[in-house]
Amino acid sequence: MSAITLFPSRTDERSGTMLFLNQVSMMARRSLTTIFREPASVIPGLIISVFFVLVYDGSLNGAARFFLPGQSYLGFILPVSIISSALSGASIAGQAIVRDIDNGYFDKLLLTPISRSALLLGPMIAGALVLVLQTALVILVGFLLGLQPETGFVGVLAVLGYALLIGLAFSGFVIGIALRTGSAAATGGASFLFFPLTFLTATFTPVELLSGWIRTAADYNPITYILEAMRALFNTGWDAEIMLRGLTASIIIALFTFAFAFFSLRARVRRK
Amino acid sequence: MFDREIIAEHLVKRYNGSVIAVNEVSFKVNSGEIFGFLGPNGAGKSTTISMLTTRSLPTGGRATVCGYDVERQASDVRRLAGVALQEIGLDPLMKSIEMLVIQAQLFGMSRTQAQKRAEELLEIVKLSDVTDRPVGKYSGGMRRRLDLAMALAHEPAVLFLDEPTTGLDPASRRDIWAEVRRLNRELGMTIFLTTQYLEEADELADRVAIINHGQIVAAGQPAELKAQLGGDAINLTFADDATVERARKQLSDMTNRTQVDRNILRLYLANAAAAVPAVINRLQQTGLQPSSLTLTQPTLDDVFLQVTGQRFTVEPEVEDKVA
Numbered sequence: 001m002s003a004i005t006l007f008p009s010r011t012d013e014r015s016g017t018m019l020f021l022n023q024v025s026m027m028a029r030r031s032l033t034t035i036f037r038e039p040a041s042v043i044p045g046l047i048i049s050v051f052f053v054l055v056y057d058g059s060l061n062g063a064a065r066f067f068l069p070g071q072s073y074l075g076f077i078l079p080v081s082i083i084s085s086a087l088s089g090a091s092i093a094g095q096a097i098v099r100d101i102d103n104g105y106f107d108k109l110l111l112t113p114i115s116r117s118a119l120l121l122g123p124m125i126a127g128a129l130v131l132v133l134q135t136a137l138v139i140l141v142g143f144l145l146g147l148q149p150e151t152g153f154v155g156v157l158a159v160l161g162y163a164l165l166i167g168l169a170f171s172g173f174v175i176g177i178a179l180r181t182g183s184a185a186a187t188g189g190a191s192f193l194f195f196p197l198t199f200l201t202a203t204f205t206p207v208e209l210l211s212g213w214i215r216t217a218a219d220y221n222p223i224t225y226i227l228e229a230m231r232a233l234f235n236t237g238w239d240a241e242i243m244l245r246g247l248t249a250s251i252i253i254a255l256f257t258f259a260f261a262f263f264s265l266r267a268r269v270r271r272k
Numbered sequence: 273m274f275d276r277e278i279i280a281e282h283l284v285k286r287y288n289g290s291v292i293a294v295n296e297v298s299f300k301v302n303s304g305e306i307f308g309f310l311g312p313n314g315a316g317k318s319t320t321i322s323m324l325t326t327r328s329l330p331t332g333g334r335a336t337v338c339g340y341d342v343e344r345q346a347s348d349v350r351r352l353a354g355v356a357l358q359e360i361g362l363d364p365l366m367k368s369i370e371m372l373v374i375q376a377q378l379f380g381m382s383r384t385q386a387q388k389r390a391e392e393l394l395e396i397v398k399l400s401d402v403t404d405r406p407v408g409k410y411s412g413g414m415r416r417r418l419d420l421a422m423a424l425a426h427e428p429a430v431l432f433l434d435e436p437t438t439g440l441d442p443a444s445r446r447d448i449w450a451e452v453r454r455l456n457r458e459l460g461m462t463i464f465l466t467t468q469y470l471e472e473a474d475e476l477a478d479r480v481a482i483i484n485h486g487q488i489v490a491a492g493q494p495a496e497l498k499a500q501l502g503g504d505a506i507n508l509t510f511a512d513d514a515t516v517e518r519a520r521k522q523l524s525d526m527t528n529r530t531q532v533d534r535n536i537l538r539l540y541l542a543n544a545a546a547a548v549p550a551v552i553n554r555l556q557q558t559g560l561q562p563s564s565l566t567l568t569q570p571t572l573d574d575v576f577l578q579v580t581g582q583r584f585t586v587e588p589e590v591e592d593k594v595a
Binding site: 019022023026030033034037038099100103104105106107108109110111112113114271272 | 325326327328329346347350351353355357359360361362363364365366370374375377378379380406422
């Protein structure tokens with residue numbers, strides 16, 4: 001009956017909250033350090049993201065004139081690339097946990113008074129920050145291809161903010177799988193479970209042009225609203241309602257996956 | 273000031289409801305003592321340490337570390353105990369100093385304190401000159417020393433070492449021994465050490481408990497345990513088992529106790545050296561010719577043989593996993 005404490009017991013004069021935040025940032029920094037010491041884990045995802053932008057834009061740009069009059073297809077398709085990047089960012093975070101479980105460092109951490117949530121949030125945040133970085137680079141490539149966001153620099157920051165939330169949300173899920181299975185293969189496979197979610201939505205065309213079952217799926221898919229929010233930031237300008245819908249959708253996914261990761265952690269650290 | 277004792281009362285660990293790994297184990301480790309928990313592979317040493325260090329729950333019985341219950345007050349136990357497990361838990365991509373700073377901070381030190389402490393620890397375990405190398409590039413001995421440093425980050429009151437020298441070369445083993453003694457002497461740290469090396473227990477421990485098949489079969493000071501065997505021994509090697517048996521019958525009235533180990537007959541006597549001429553006389557009279565005669569002081573190995581009826585066999589050393 002190992003109680004999961006959100007805050008560690010106080011060992012000095014610093015407040016519990018400070019100690020907790022300190023632990024989270026320490027764990028996140030550590031995850032980032034190790035991720036960047038193995039650049040091979042980050043680079044393929046990055047290349048794929050850029051590849052998506054180039055290929056989708058290249059092949060659908062012409063046709064887009066008919067279904068997206070007056071809008072940039074580049075600004076329309078970039079968010080899809082960001083969502084796909086989120087999968088690789090999440091996978092990196094999950095693999096980092098599996099690595100810790102394998103090399104025994106995870107068990108070592110469990111013997112310290114570290115808050116169990118910090119064990120979880122550290123790599124989640126690291127995964128999300130990797131995504132923010134990937135997003136920034138993808139947007140940079142977009143600029144090189146002539147992207148002119150309607151909402152300017154602040155809009156780009158807002159897109160990065162969405163990326164952070166999506167990164168947290170996806171990482172939570174993959175980390176949950178990593179903790180549950182402790183297996184690199186299962187964790188690698190987990191990010192593919194998100195694949196349908198990124199395609200059963202208005203991936204290539206606006207949602208209004210979808211019909212039938214895929215329209216229904218897209219309407220219920222929270223990713224649709226995140227895509228629409230980012231697309232608005234690039235192409236059509238600020239719209240409070242669209243922004244809020246996108247924000248709500250990403251927070252809902254993040255809450256679900258965090259809960260999943262948290263229960264997976266509890267299952268793993270439960271003493272037998 | 274809290275006491276630095278470790279107490280186990282009727283500890284039981286049962287797996288899957290049937291296999292008993294630890295069976296009614298009780299002992300008390302006093303404040304400031306080095307306690308050796310000795311047993312062959314699979315005897316239940318690691319299972320015991322895993323319960324004492326809050327990693328697994330006892331199926332029965334109870335245990336306290338510094339007065340805190342390992343089951344209900346796990347976080348207090350973790351705060352006071354330092355643990356170096358048999359399976360070294362280090363991240364090969366990180367540097368030693370980074371791991372130690374994190375470790376010290378997790379135990380409540382500020383960033384600057386932690387940095388200072390980490391440097392100190394690297395000095396202690398003699399790793400100061402390789403701080404820039406990732407841990408993955410360390411040798412087995414270096415990793416073991418870093419792992420020990422991690423366990424010491426918060427100056428624990430009680431230190432648990434699970435087979436700290438298994439797989440190490442003799443020089444690294446001596447280094448670890450010296451460090452264990454120093455920690456015990458200078459900081460008064462209580463040290464609970466499991467080992468499958470009799471020599472290690474004999475060398476380091478103030479008191480030992482010998483565990484076999486999940487049960488403690490003997491406990492006490494090494495000297496005391498050896499003395500229980502009845503003093504020194506005369507070892508006579510004969511050509512075959514039958515001769516050993518005949519010699520045993522002939523000589524049994526001259527000794528406190530005899531023991532047969534393969535083709536060696538061991539006679540335990542209060543003063544073995546003085547008895548040698550008489551033993552030789554008797555053998556000559558009966559025409560039994562030993563191929564060798566040696567005098568030995570009893571070892572813990574003999575104690576083990578005495579209490580379990582079998583030799584203490586150590587399996588071939590397991591090489592460190594290469595990361």
